[in-house]
Each structure stands twice: as structure tokens, then as C-alpha cells.
Amino acid sequence: MTRGVLVRVRSLETLESAYEAWVELRLAHGSARLRFQEEHERLEQQGSFLVGAVRAASQERAASAGTAPAAESALASADGPMRDFLRQAEEKLARAREALAKDESESEAHYRAAFEEIRTTLQDRARRYLAASPPRLRLLLRKVGATRAVLHVERVSGDVPVLLLYLFAGRIPSRYGFLFDDTTEDVSLPPAPLYPEEGVAPGEVRPEAPALVARVRAPGEVLPVKGFLPVFVPRPEGGEDFFRLLQRGPVMEVEVAEGPDFRGILTREESERFAGHLLRLKLEGRLELEVEAG
Incomplete structure (x- = not known):
């Protein structure tokens, strides 16, 4: 997205075309930020859901065994396979969060560089146009x-x-x-x-x-x-x-x-x-x- 917009800015020597490209980049940047926010929220929701599901399963197992542990201790009393399941799921979520954070950081850097190029281009054109006419x-x-x-x-x-x-x-x-x-x-x-x-x-x-x-x-x-x-x-x-x-x-x-x-x-x-x-x-x-x- 940013590459195509910047190619157009470099090829068209007008202020208006550069501003149109700037608007496109702003919209694309806003959409990208929204997508990352939604993905962060999805991962958080998924993590919370998994913990809740394991807690519910622990409580159900305890109830079927004739005991009723408190909700806060239910997870701690989960058996080995359930703890392994939760650990693996959390590790997978952690990797997904790390990858998402990296992608988000790279995206922000990409847009910052593109915005900087457009601002520099506009300033340069304004100076040249003022001097020429x-x-x-x-x-x-x-x-x-x-x-x-x-x-x-x-x-x-x-x-x-x-x-x-x-x-x-x-x-x-x-x-x-x-x-x-x-x-x-x-x-x-x-x-x-x-x-x-x-x-x-x-x-x-x-x-x-x-x-x-x-x-x-x-x-x-x-x-x-x-x-x-x-x-x-x-x-x-x-x-x-x-x-x-x-x-x-x-x-x-x-x-x-x-x-x-x-x-x-x-x-x-x-x-x-x-x-x-x-x-x-x-x-x-x-x-x-x-x-x-x-």
C-alpha cells in the first residue's frame, strides 16, 4: 500500500497529488491500527476463555469426585494433563502476541517513514514553487x-x-x-x-x-x-x-x-x-x- 502511494507521489510533481496520497496513507494507517487492536483484543479474549474453560473443567471434575473446591483454587487443583493443556495453549498465545507486536512495530515504522517522506516532499515543493512563482x-x-x-x-x-x-x-x-x-x-x-x-x-x-x-x-x-x-x-x-x-x-x-x-x-x-x-x-x-x- 505505502509503496504504491509513494511511487505516485514521486512521479507526480503537484502539491494536490501529494496531499491526496497523504490522505490515503492516513486512512490506511488508521485501518491498520484498528486491525492490530482487534487482533490484540482477540488474543486477550482467547487467553481469558481458555483459563476460564480449564477452571470450569477443574470444578466439574472436583464436583464429580464429591469435593467442591473454591473457584480460585480450582485451577491449582487441576490434574497434570489439564495443566499441560493450559501451559501449551498459553505458550502458543504468547508466541502469537509476540509475533503480533513485532508486526505492529514494523507497520508503525513503515508508516512513519512514509509520512516523513510525504511531509518532506510537500515542504520541498512548497519552497520550490514559492521561489519559482x-x-x-x-x-x-x-x-x-x-x-x-x-x-x-x-x-x-x-x-x-x-x-x-x-x-x-x-x-x-x-x-x-x-x-x-x-x-x-x-x-x-x-x-x-x-x-x-x-x-x-x-x-x-x-x-x-x-x-x-x-x-x-x-x-x-x-x-x-x-x-x-x-x-x-x-x-x-x-x-x-x-x-x-x-x-x-x-x-x-x-x-x-x-x-x-x-x-x-x-x-x-x-x-x-x-x-x-x-x-x-x-x-x-x-x-x-x-x-x-x-
Whole structure:
């Protein structure tokens, strides 16, 4: 399974094909783990059943002989052939468990190597694609009064979200279509900003802004973000502000972290610093940028 998937990844030079292979491997890995778990449970059940059967046989023999030993001593009082039967069965089960543990360890190592190759491939392609063709953004400024503004970025498509995440955060997303994924596990709630993968537990997919910032800053190769792009913008006095480009239909809305939440109406200074950050990336040749004030 893994060999065929990796051959396809090596032969097709696209980000999307590599992500499709990654999904296949995840599904296959999950199925393999489930099979091993079921086999472990089967062996445990078989061992428990054999011990119970021998105990029942011992009690039956004792009862037919006119004695009634306690259940816990019944096994100890089993005759030689029965003890031999149990010993042989337990030895066979022990060998089966050992072989299963070895197979499971080899399977996990196999999948770890395959996942590592795919992640490395995706990072390498993201770097090469960024160098060959910097993504193009169109920044739209909408004033709100004299001192505030709303910033939008025109919707992007194709490989661009993956490349932008790598440009802004130095990480690859866990899924190819992460930016446009508006699914939600609870229809009464907006889509969660994180996927329950890559170390994120199901109960951690809706963190407050500080925890989300910490997750984005945490070391690692993969970010399980969903529906937004993270951008850290330096402050003149030092430190950084955390902005996010939140996907909203035809545009991405620029929001800044404030307390436990995010704010979409920016001060003039915040909007200028965000635009200036993108402009710096443009001047460095890492981004194509068009700015429109309305």
C-alpha cells in the first residue's frame, strides 16, 4: 500500500497529488491500527476463555469426585494433563502476541517513514514553487470612519493557500483544501479553526486566541489550521501582533487577535502595519501584491 502511494507521489510533481496520497496513507494507517487492536483484543479474549474453560473443567471434575473446591483454587487443583493443556495453549498465545507486536512495530515504522517522506516532499515543493512563482495577493482597504479600516484580501485558489501558509508560518497545512473548509461538527457553531489531528485533541479545536497563537507558534512541520491563514506582524517597539486572514466567501477578512478573540475593524496603525508587512514580502520578491483603497 505505502509503496504504491509513494511511487505516485514521486512521479507526480503537484502539491494536490501529494496531499491526496497523504490522505490515503492516513486512512490506511488508521485501518491498520484498528486491525492490530482487534487482533490484540482477540488474543486477550482467547487467553481469558481458555483459563476460564480449564477452571470450569477443574470444578466439574472436583464436583464429580464429591469435593467442591473454591473457584480460585480450582485451577491449582487441576490434574497434570489439564495443566499441560493450559501451559501449551498459553505458550502458543504468547508466541502469537509476540509475533503480533513485532508486526505492529514494523507497520508503525513503515508508516512513519512514509509520512516523513510525504511531509518532506510537500515542504520541498512548497519552497520550490514559492521561489519559482510567488503567490499574488490583492489587498482591499475599506475605511470605517477617519481612524479605522477593514482589510480584505481577494480569494485565492489552487496551490496558493498552501504556499501562503508556508510563506507566512514556515509550515505546511495538514490538508490541501484547509482554507475553504467550512464544515462544522456542530451546526450551532461556526467552523472550528483547527482540525483534530497533528497533536490537536477533538476538544481543543476551538481555542481562544492566545491558545491558537501558541498552537501556531509551537514547533513542528505541519499546522492543522482550518479556514484561515496566520500572519505574525512585527511591532515597532518589539514583539509581534497575530493577524489572521479568515476566509469569508469571495474575500479573506483580516483580523487581529485581541484578548480571547479576534477583531475585524482595525486601527489605522494596525492596517498600515499589516499592509507594510505584505509590502516588505513583495519587495523581497516573495509575494506579488496589489493594493486597492476604496
